[in-house]
Amino acid sequence: MAAELTSTKLNPESHLILDQPLLRLPHELARKNFKTVQRTVEREKEYVLPALKDAANASLNNTHTPDQTLAALDAMISRMQGLKRKMENLQDEEKKIQIQSRKRIQHLETLHKIPSLADVKYDQWSRVRLDRLLVDHMLRSGYSESAKQLAQEKGVEDLVDLGVFTQCQRVVESLRRGETKEALQWCSENKAALKKSQHNLEFELRLQQYIELVRSQDKKKKLEAIMHAKKYLIPNHESQKTEILRAAGLLVFTQDTKAPPYKSLFSLDRWNFLSDLFIRTHHELLSLPSQPLLHIALSAGLSALKTPLCHSAFTSSSSNSQSTTTSVCPICSTELNELARKMPYAHHTKSYVEGDPIVLPNGRVYGQARLMEMSKKIGAVESGKIKDPTTGEVFDENEMKKVYIM
Amino acid sequence: MDLVQKEHERLSKRLKASQGIKNVQSSIDLLQSARDSIAADPTQASITLAKLQNPVKTSFDSINDSLKETHSGLNKYTKSLDKLFKDRPLPSTEHDALSSQEHLINRAIAMHLLREGQFSVAATFLSEITEKRAAVHAPDAKFTDHGINLLDVDEVPSTEIRKQFAAMYYILQEMQENYNLLPAIEWSRENREALEARGSNLEFELSRLQFVWLYHGASDQQVTGISGRQAALEYARREFHSFVPRYLREIQQLMGAMAFCSNLQDSPYGSIFNNPSAWEDVAHSFTREFCSLLGLSADSPLYIAATAGAIALPTLLKLQTIMKAKRTEWTTENELPVEISLPPSYLFHSIFVCPVSKEQATDQNPPMMMPCGHVIAEESLKRLSKGNRFKCPYCPNESHFKDARKVFL
Numbered sequence: 044m045a046a047e048l049t050s051t052k053l054n055p056e057s058h059l060i061l062d063q064p065l066l067r068l069p070h071e072l073a074r075k076n077f078k079t080v081q082r083t084v085e086r087e088k089e090y091v092l093p094a095l096k097d098a099a100n101a102s103l104n105n106t107h108t109p110d111q112t113l114a115a116l117d118a119m120i121s122r123m124q125g126l127k128r129k130m131e132n133l134q135d136e137e138k139k140i141q142i143q144s145r146k147r148i149q150h151l152e153t154l155h156k157i158p159s160l161a162d163v164k165y166d167q168w169s170r171v172r173l174d175r176l177l178v179d180h181m182l183r184s185g186y187s188e189s190a191k192q193l194a195q196e197k198g199v200e201d202l203v204d205l206g207v208f209t210q211c212q213r214v215v216e217s218l219r220r221g222e223t224k225e226a227l228q229w230c231s232e233n234k235a236a237l238k239k240s241q242h243n244l245e246f247e248l249r250l251q252q253y254i255e256l257v258r259s260q261d262k263k264k265k266l267e268a269i270m271h272a273k274k275y276l277i278p279n280h281e282s283q284k285t286e287i288l289r290a291a292g293l294l295v296f297t298q299d300t301k302a303p304p305y306k307s308l309f310s311l312d313r314w315n316f317l318s319d320l321f322i323r324t325h326h327e328l329l330s331l332p333s334q335p336l337l338h339i340a341l342s343a344g345l346s347a348l349k350t351p352l353c354h355s356a357f358t359s360s361s362s363n364s365q366s367t368t369t370s371v372c373p374i375c376s377t378e379l380n381e382l383a384r385k386m387p388y389a390h391h392t393k394s395y396v397e398g399d400p401i402v403l404p405n406g407r408v409y410g411q412a413r414l415m416e417m418s419k420k421i422g423a424v425e426s427g428k429i430k431d432p433t434t435g436e437v438f439d440e441n442e443m444k445k446v447y448i449m
Numbered sequence: 450m451d452l453v454q455k456e457h458e459r460l461s462k463r464l465k466a467s468q469g470i471k472n473v474q475s476s477i478d479l480l481q482s483a484r485d486s487i488a489a490d491p492t493q494a495s496i497t498l499a500k501l502q503n504p505v506k507t508s509f510d511s512i513n514d515s516l517k518e519t520h521s522g523l524n525k526y527t528k529s530l531d532k533l534f535k536d537r538p539l540p541s542t543e544h545d546a547l548s549s550q551e552h553l554i555n556r557a558i559a560m561h562l563l564r565e566g567q568f569s570v571a572a573t574f575l576s577e578i579t580e581k582r583a584a585v586h587a588p589d590a591k592f593t594d595h596g597i598n599l600l601d602v603d604e605v606p607s608t609e610i611r612k613q614f615a616a617m618y619y620i621l622q623e624m625q626e627n628y629n630l631l632p633a634i635e636w637s638r639e640n641r642e643a644l645e646a647r648g649s650n651l652e653f654e655l656s657r658l659q660f661v662w663l664y665h666g667a668s669d670q671q672v673t674g675i676s677g678r679q680a681a682l683e684y685a686r687r688e689f690h691s692f693v694p695r696y697l698r699e700i701q702q703l704m705g706a707m708a709f710c711s712n713l714q715d716s717p718y719g720s721i722f723n724n725p726s727a728w729e730d731v732a733h734s735f736t737r738e739f740c741s742l743l744g745l746s747a748d749s750p751l752y753i754a755a756t757a758g759a760i761a762l763p764t765l766l767k768l769q770t771i772m773k774a775k776r777t778e779w780t781t782e783n784e785l786p787v788e789i790s791l792p793p794s795y796l797f798h799s800i801f802v803c804p805v806s807k808e809q810a811t812d813q814n815p816p817m818m819m820p821c822g823h824v825i826a827e828e829s830l831k832r833l834s835k836g837n838r839f840k841c842p843y844c845p846n847e848s849h850f851k852d853a854r855k856v857f858l
């Protein structure tokens with residue numbers, strides 16, 4: 044009984060490991076939003092205050108006609124109105140994010156009110172979590188439509204990040220198509236944050252643009268490529284020296300070259316590399332884990348559930364000994380069986396068998412009570428006989444032998 | 450968690466009270482009124498402008514002040530989040546064994562959606578997989594065949610399974626929404642042999658519920674009394690004869706109850722006829738039997754595995770940090786190094802741990818029973834016997850290696 048109590052104990056704090064991105068992501072978005080506000084305010088301030096001073100000085104020294112002064116003021120007013128509009132938009136955005144965060148906090152809070160893992164409420168909570176994990180997985184694999192539909196049907200839209208991933212997916216697709224525009228735009232939007240990133244996404248994108256210019260073997264394009272390199276690649280010469288030298292060398296090769304580094308530079312696989320790099324950078328920026336949460340949960344879960352019997356060549360005679368009728372183990376079930384094949388199985392220090400075990404002449408072990416009850420239910424067996432539910436063999440009741448499992 | 454909630458509350462309040470936009474508006478007003486006065490009287494331009502400098506500057510300063518406040522709120526919230534998730538990083542991503550098996554995961558998801566009755570989502574999901582696959586394989590035609598093949602065999606649950614689940618949901622829906630047991634009874638009759646081999650009572654349980662339901666006057670609450678009883682009896686006469694050998698006692702109970710029809714509530718049979726959870730129970734056991742016949746577990750394996758994963762994660766993470774700190778690795782790759790205690794309902798197989806070697810039995814090292822009835826693993830048995838007679842480690846009985854028999858748990 045004591046063991047049962049500890050195994051159903053729910054420690055909400057440590058149970059939330061999988062749910063970190065749930066709060067982290069909206070928070071990163073809020074911070075990003077805030078920084079945009081800060082930047083725009085700063086920019087307008089740097090424009091309006093000096094402009095105002097200049098206007099005052101100019102009108103004091105009579106270098107400005109009144110019309111010019113008015114025009115300068117009008118310009119300032121329209122800039123300020125622009126600022127106001129921007130701030131209003133950002134504030135709306137902010138509000139949405141806060142409402143979402145609020146709902147997420149509430150969702151996690153309910154877990155704290157659930158007394159144990161055996162509680163029905165935990166079951167419900169965990170189902171919502173599974174839906175979240177599924178949507179997360181779908182979004183990451185690029186199945187946005189399914190993700191959207193599932194989130195809608197289950198009503199978990201506020202607990203999943205459809206928008207963020209759809210945007211990410213759009214950029215990824217544009218990269219796979221061989222376009223750098225959207226990815227570069229994303230880079231410029233996140234310039235400040237990207238400086239801290241360990242990946243140099245922007246450089247790689249610019250390099251790709253350069254490669255595409257060289258690829259054509261057109262003289263004009265090659266000149267353009269050199270200009271491009273001067274503008275975008277050379278500024279990184281400290282950190283990217285070898286890459287820049289290679290890029291320069293690329294000018295004398297054609298795209299069907301077999302020479303090692305140049306062949307890979309011309310390779311179309313580079314686009315896949317770029318899209319992967321983009322995903323990595325994107326997730327890092329928003330503190331999203333790089334692998335789907337579903338993978339993390341599943342690989343832990345599969346191992347925790349797996350027993351050596353799940354992939355055994357012999358059919359196991361027992362299923363869950365709690366129920367009288369056998370139900371199929373989830374790892375043995377078709378859905379997960381292959382997936383779990385390479386996983387380690389769970390560690391156990393104690394045997395766990397049905398109460399009052401007996402062995403049949405064919406070596407199968409059953410709980411006596413369950414075997415008797417099942418034999419009774421199966422009408423075809425005469426009294427005094429028992430039927431092995433796994434193999435279907437029929438034995439005499441006195442052929443049952445007690446077995447001791449420590 | 451409380452701290453996070455509090456900080457978030459504070460942050461939202463701060464945002465609501467934020468004066469930023471109001472300050473921007475006040476600078477606009479200042480500029481606008483200055484403009485108006487200059488337009489009205491150009492001679493005053495320099496004075497007006499000079500007067501304007503400080504107020505505009507102050508309003509910018511106050512915008513910045515309110516931004517600073519928001520900033521500190523955000524930072525406090527960050528800290529509370531860090532504190533909540535402190536020492537609990539997500540598991541390291543060094544080896545993700547599952548990402549190479551994407552198609553198997555997708556298949557599991559598709560089947561999960563089907564078994565949860567999310568048919569339209571499942572359809573979208575499958576078509577999106579197909580689309581993506583087609584896009585990936587389109588450039589080289591060589592792989593196209595292969596791709597389509599994979600789709601049929603591996604990735605997508607076969608149409609047969611999809612049909613089966615659709616049938617299951619039709620039956621369940623009829624049962625739960627329309628109190629119509631007939632499709633379920635028909636299904637159980639078609640699969641009678643398989644169900645009987647499993648020792649399942651499903652068909653009889655369904656028929657008995659149908660009998661009770663008829664007795665209570667079917668869906669029509671007015672027709673209680675005689676006509677209901679009549680219908681139930683007729684049903685029994687028509688259908689129950691095939692159950693007589695197996696369920697004689699239960700049928701006798703049902704018939705016996707007829708005699709108490711005027712006061713069924715207080716009769717010994719009351720519980721059979723007024724069981725509030727009867728419909729739910731029957732639906733549950735129907736789902737279980739249906740899935741079992743398909744070789745599937747009754748609860749969604751994906752759900753169970755993900756939940757078990759969430760339960761197991763804290764322990765596994767702790768293990769990871771300890772192992773990293775001590776720079777050790779566990780040697781047996783195919784077994785987890787720690788025991789993870791799952792709730793009893795998550796145990797599906799018997800587990801045999803050899804009491805001598807403390808190892809779990811496997812196909813290569815199966816449990817062996819000595820003539821005295823004690824069981825140890827084969828390897829331990831070999832080590833103990835060394836080819837001679839030996840004493841059982843648990844009782845005085847002596848036996849020989851060849852006397853021991855393999856048992857199946």
